[in-house]
Amino acid sequence: MKxxxxxxxxxxxxxxxxKQVYVHVETTNGAYASHFNDKAYNVGAYVRNAAVTFSxxxxxxxxxxxxxxxxxxxxxxxxxxxxDWTIExxxxxxxxxxxxxxxxxxxxxxxxxxxxx
Amino acid sequence: xxxxxxxxYPHPDDESFGAAGTIAKFRExxxxxxxxxxxxxxxxxxxxTPTFANRETLPEIRKKELIKACEVLDIDLQMLxxxxxxxxxEDRDEVARHLKGLLEEIDPSLVITHYPDHAVHPDHNAxxxxxxxxxxxxxxxxxxxxxxxxxxRDYEEVLGKPDxxxxxxxxxxxxxxxxxCHDSQAGGILGQIKNYQQMNxxxxxxxxxxxxxxxxxxxxx
Numbered sequence: 001m002k003x004x005x006x007x008x009x010x011x012x013x014x015x016x017x018x019k020q021v022y023v024h025v026e027t028t029n030g031a032y033a034s035h036f037n038d039k040a041y042n043v044g045a046y047v048r049n050a051a052v053t054f055s056x057x058x059x060x061x062x063x064x065x066x067x068x069x070x071x072x073x074x075x076x077x078x079x080x081x082x083x084d085w086t087i088e089x090x091x092x093x094x095x096x097x098x099x100x101x102x103x104x105x106x107x108x109x110x111x112x113x114x115x116x117x
Numbered sequence: 118x119x120x121x122x123x124x125x126y127p128h129p130d131d132e133s134f135g136a137a138g139t140i141a142k143f144r145e146x147x148x149x150x151x152x153x154x155x156x157x158x159x160x161x162x163x164x165x166t167p168t169f170a171n172r173e174t175l176p177e178i179r180k181k182e183l184i185k186a187c188e189v190l191d192i193d194l195q196m197l198x199x200x201x202x203x204x205x206x207e208d209r210d211e212v213a214r215h216l217k218g219l220l221e222e223i224d225p226s227l228v229i230t231h232y233p234d235h236a237v238h239p240d241h242n243a244x245x246x247x248x249x250x251x252x253x254x255x256x257x258x259x260x261x262x263x264x265x266x267x268x269x270r271d272y273e274e275v276l277g278k279p280d281x282x283x284x285x286x287x288x289x290x291x292x293x294x295x296x297x298c299h300d301s302q303a304g305g306i307l308g309q310i311k312n313y314q315q316m317n318x319x320x321x322x323x324x325x326x327x328x329x330x331x332x333x334x335x336x337x338x
Contacts, residue, residue: 001168001171024172026160026172028160028162029162030162031202031237031238031239031240032237032238035237035269035270038270046160046202084168086171088171088173088174089173092173094171094172094173096171096172098164098168101163101166102163102164102165102166102167102168103162103163103164104162104164104172105162107172109172109173115173116173116176117200
């Protein structure tokens with residue numbers, strides 16, 4: 001993946017507006033967080049292949065770390081801490097946030113076809 | 118001598134970190150070993166150092182790493198097709214029946230798996246529990262022995278000393294070679310040990326101390 005360029009990602013996001021798309025959202029600090037540090041908490045959430053439609057999509061940030069939000073008819077999807085992006089096969093937009101060691105902490109992915117499950 | 122050993126863990130790299138030395142010892146004795154690998158570690162956080170994988174490419178990358186590690190260890194591999202971090206949400210009995218079918222086919226004398234509730238990762242605990250249940254469901258006369266591996270911080274306090282303590286220093290290089298096949302996971306613990314052969318003797322001793330022993334509890338049915 002490469003560092004997010006806000007204009008490029010904004011353009012990609014807009015290509016998915018008002019289409020039925022599949023969304024992957026995830027956040028994690030790993031299954032071993034409280035094993036390695038007993039003061040840490042294991043937290044995470046994961047949704048894969050939610051079929052949604054959104055009418056507005058925006059990426060916002062300070063040049064290094066970004067947030068992206070999708071406005072649906074009956075709610076919102078957003079992710080923060082995004083740092084990198086890429087287009088994976090078949091026009092899938094992958095956005096992710098990595099820590100200093102390159103470990104994934106958060107991701108938001110959008111595709112017109114389902115993600116492999 | 119064992120007839121056939123089956124290792125049941127959920128992730129590509131569990132076999133290398135957890136049991137590669139024990140596996141190498143069995144292979145040296147000519148004992149066939151089969152790894153039933155539950156998932157492809159699809160949900161791993163480590164994407165390589167520097168990052169070369171992403172959430173969508175990771176499964177294929179880890180699959181290749183797994184195949185390579187099994188080649189290094191000279192063992193058979195079957196991928197069970199569950200999804201990383203979801204094993205505990207599957208129907209336990211269904212997973213147990215799945216494993217039982219495979220075990221009846223392979224007919225091992227020994228099964229190595231994780232110790233339920235003492236193996237930290239939810240997939241470890243869930244697949245370990247299903248494997249132990251699978252063996253329990255087998256004909257008593259045909260049941261293999263089960264070695265269960267605990268990795269929680271306090272397992273010795275809770276469970277007492279493991280009865281199987283394998284000194285695997287003799288197979289240490291093989292174990293490291295297997296571990297290092299899992300290149301995408303190099304961000305964590307692997308990063309520090311990647312150059313273990315160039316380490317000073319003190320650091321090297323620490324690595325040997327950490328990885329030179331593999332311990333298991335014989336499951337009591």
